Amino acid sequence: MARSGWMKPVEPTRPSDHVSLGVLAKVFPPSLVNEVVTKVGAGEQRSRLLPAWMMVYYVMALALHAAASYEEVMRNLLGGLQWISHRTSEWSMPTKAAIFKARTRLGAPVMIELFDQAAKPFGL
Template sequence: MARSGGVTPEGPERLSDHVSIGVLTRVFPPDVVDAVIERTGAMQQRNRLLPSRLMVYYVMSLALFSAGSYEEVMRSLLWRVKASNLLPVVEELADGSYLSDLYASPKDRRKDTDPVRVRVIEYTVTTGEEVSGFRLITTLLDPEAAPAQDLAGAYARRWEIESSFDELKTRQRGPGMVLRSKTPGGVLQEIYGHLCVHYAIRSLIGSVARHFEEDPLRFSFTRTLRAAKRSLAGRPAFSPSTPG
């Protein structure tokens, strides 16, 4: 889906077919971006948010690729590839990542035709007893502009908005449920009602998480929603009228 005010390009072309994101890091080097962020007091307030420097480059990328969707612009910065993809090490970098070359086809690889230089970040994530390997490639070649750890964290959080949509549409409203309202005004009112309830539940989770110094993402939205419903159901009925 294209961003508001933008269009989805026709045909098979991708953003990577156009100018490299590296032009941004050359014109706006990391030390300049960091200085501006510090001067404006815009450092990230919570560790789980995208690092401020990376967010600056992402916003500039949105302007550079104005016809692309949020997701496509993010893919131009960072995307996951299969472990079976052949990505030979061209140069090892200080942050543990390395530079490699991509080719359009095995034939191009054999003839070394039109290689595309990328940076590769490899890491593992342990969830309980399960260990998952991740292999990311990015067009941000400078490890100082976008450290490997920041990019790995950004990739893990890029789908948070999808989780919020699932909470709102499936967990809160219920699968297969439709809005009760029959008029446009009523539908709009009901949508705002759902958004307010979702905000209230997430605010409750945030308060509890701060109290226990935990990441809010570790708390279950569904369980919190059920707890809120039980607390409301257990309260005695009251009259909304002010006593005379």
């Protein structure tokens, strides 16, 4: 049952969709992500629409939004990047094929190394 006075948001995304990116960036700072991408050798040699660092956050966002489609997660990620960076221009939405190729280029070693560097025992 809806709360009294609650209205459905006009926009399809919620602020919480963007907050998850901020939390990921706090737990896994861009400097750490870039360090891991470089260490593993997953960095790109040319400028891409979907750079390796962005795909790291995308893969983590997929886990946070498991019930959402790949495109919806990418829209949330791009919207979050726009919200965090205060960009006024629109991001280009990549195609399914571009997302698939970028995830393949990234590979699992980046995520394994990131986990190895960032994971710490809880409560210590």
